[in-house]
Amino acid sequence: MNPAASPDPPDSGAEVTRHHVMTAEERAEYERLRRHAAVRHRRVRQAGSSVLLLLALVLAPLAVVAAWVQDTVSDTGRYVQTVAPLASEPAVQEVVINRITDRVVDNVDVAAVTDSLVRALQDAGAPPRVVEGAESLEGPLRNAVRSVVDRTVTRVITSDAFQQVWEGANRRSHAAVVNMLTGDREGPVRAEGDTVQLDVGAVVDQVRERLVDAGFDKAAAIPDTDRTITLFQTEELGKAQDAMRLLDILGTWLPVLTVVLAALAVWTNPAHRVMLMITATGVGLMMVVLLVALAVVRRVYLDSVPPDALPTDAAAAIYDTFVRFLRDSTRTLLVVAVITALVAYLYGPGRPARAVRTAADRGTTAAGRGLRRAGLRTGSTGRWLTDHRAWTTGGVIAAGALALVLWNHPTAGAVALVLGIAVAVLIILAILAAAAGPADRAADRATEGPAP
Numbered sequence: 001m002n003p004a005a006s007p008d009p010p011d012s013g014a015e016v017t018r019h020h021v022m023t024a025e026e027r028a029e030y031e032r033l034r035r036h037a038a039v040r041h042r043r044v045r046q047a048g049s050s051v052l053l054l055l056a057l058v059l060a061p062l063a064v065v066a067a068w069v070q071d072t073v074s075d076t077g078r079y080v081q082t083v084a085p086l087a088s089e090p091a092v093q094e095v096v097i098n099r100i101t102d103r104v105v106d107n108v109d110v111a112a113v114t115d116s117l118v119r120a121l122q123d124a125g126a127p128p129r130v131v132e133g134a135e136s137l138e139g140p141l142r143n144a145v146r147s148v149v150d151r152t153v154t155r156v157i158t159s160d161a162f163q164q165v166w167e168g169a170n171r172r173s174h175a176a177v178v179n180m181l182t183g184d185r186e187g188p189v190r191a192e193g194d195t196v197q198l199d200v201g202a203v204v205d206q207v208r209e210r211l212v213d214a215g216f217d218k219a220a221a222i223p224d225t226d227r228t229i230t231l232f233q234t235e236e237l238g239k240a241q242d243a244m245r246l247l248d249i250l251g252t253w254l255p256v257l258t259v260v261l262a263a264l265a266v267w268t269n270p271a272h273r274v275m276l277m278i279t280a281t282g283v284g285l286m287m288v289v290l291l292v293a294l295a296v297v298r299r300v301y302l303d304s305v306p307p308d309a310l311p312t313d314a315a316a317a318i319y320d321t322f323v324r325f326l327r328d329s330t331r332t333l334l335v336v337a338v339i340t341a342l343v344a345y346l347y348g349p350g351r352p353a354r355a356v357r358t359a360a361d362r363g364t365t366a367a368g369r370g371l372r373r374a375g376l377r378t379g380s381t382g383r384w385l386t387d388h389r390a391w392t393t394g395g396v397i398a399a400g401a402l403a404l405v406l407w408n409h410p411t412a413g414a415v416a417l418v419l420g421i422a423v424a425v426l427i428i429l430a431i432l433a434a435a436a437g438p439a440d441r442a443a444d445r446a447t448e449g450p451a452p
Helices: 024-074 076-088 090-106 110-123 128-135 138-157 160-182 201-213 217-221 237-268 272-304 312-322 324-346 351-373 379-387 389-406 412-434 438-447
Strands: 189-192 195-199 228-233
Touching: 024 076, 024 237, 024 272, 024 324, 076 090, 076 160, 076 312, 076 324, 090 138, 090 312, 138 160, 237 272, 272 312, 272 324, 312 324, 324 351, 324 412, 351 412, 379 389, 379 412, 389 412
Parallel strands: none
Antiparallel strands: 189 195, 195 228
16 A cells, blocks of 8 residues: 555644635625625714714804803903993993983972072062063073083093993992802802892991991990891792803803814714815804804894984994904804815815915925025934924914913904914924935935944
8 A cells, every 4th residue: 555645644633724715706795795884884974973063063153152151141350341341432421421411400400490590589679671581591501501411421421430430330240140140158249048138247347447436436346247138039049040050061061062073073074184174164154154143133132222212323332342252252263164174175185285285395395495505404303394294284283273272262363373373383394394405315314224
């Protein structure tokens, strides 16, 4: 028996692995199923991203309004900053001057003055013509009184003192209301259960000190008890405090939730850049809708105010003053959205985007060559900037976004300033990278070759 023909026994414990070679039909079916699964996964991600984007766009205007209301209602400083310009608004000043002048003139009994004059002239035996002339003085005297009062009130209202009094009064009243709604026990007005109480302790102390100074020594024994006065009691106070707490929550977390939803919409979509452009465009459109809504509400408000109660120009000034910070925030977000969509487009494959990038590269390269010809070479620093251009660009963009986040109530001008600085930094980094020169890079590759 030929031993070569007999098979060798398999080793003990060894496993025989057989590889199945797929046929052409099986390979085609496998590729079809894989493409189908990939398409289905992509569609699921696109659908989820679309839902997240829709929620973010719906919440965007509400988030802006909620943040503005919460900022204005709960922050006394922000509220005073909002209403402060009303004291110097000519239309509002005119209303205040007329109201105060009318109140003062109404309290001056001009008829009684002329009647007394007439009686005094009659008792003195004045001629009838003189007495009749005194009776006709009521109209001119009333006009003279009004003229004097109007001139005096105008000087007061248009002075800096009125501005200070206006801001101080609004600051005190707003702080009192906020303390009452938040349940804060600081300040003179406090909320205790369903009652609103006024703390008169400071007044009691001042009265006690002044009485003692005036010689009433027994006034020092005035007790410190009963230092509060109940202003009113209402069952609606608890509801108002609950509404204030809800406003704090919405004003703080609704903007955060909107940003998170928008970020998730971009992240879950397979085409991140395209989705970022769509999201920014959608947010910009929603800001335009909010601006239009503010204009419509303004028209409705002006139509609802009777002219005899408040002149149209004064009502318009009051509305515009109150919502100006909301308008500023909306315009700022609109500018940010436009810039974000434009940047996302410029990083895309479109022909205009490529043309812009090519022109920018040519410009920075030419500037870098000019630096090299002038003897200024950036060496390893420039080569590092060239090799890590994506990281440096992302760092500059992240720094600009962080600056806007940390900016206290940024405006459209602030956004333009940050954008200009970021673009300038990117241009400088590109020029420094181009100043390294191709010869330097070739020398580096030669020196960094494998050692023998």
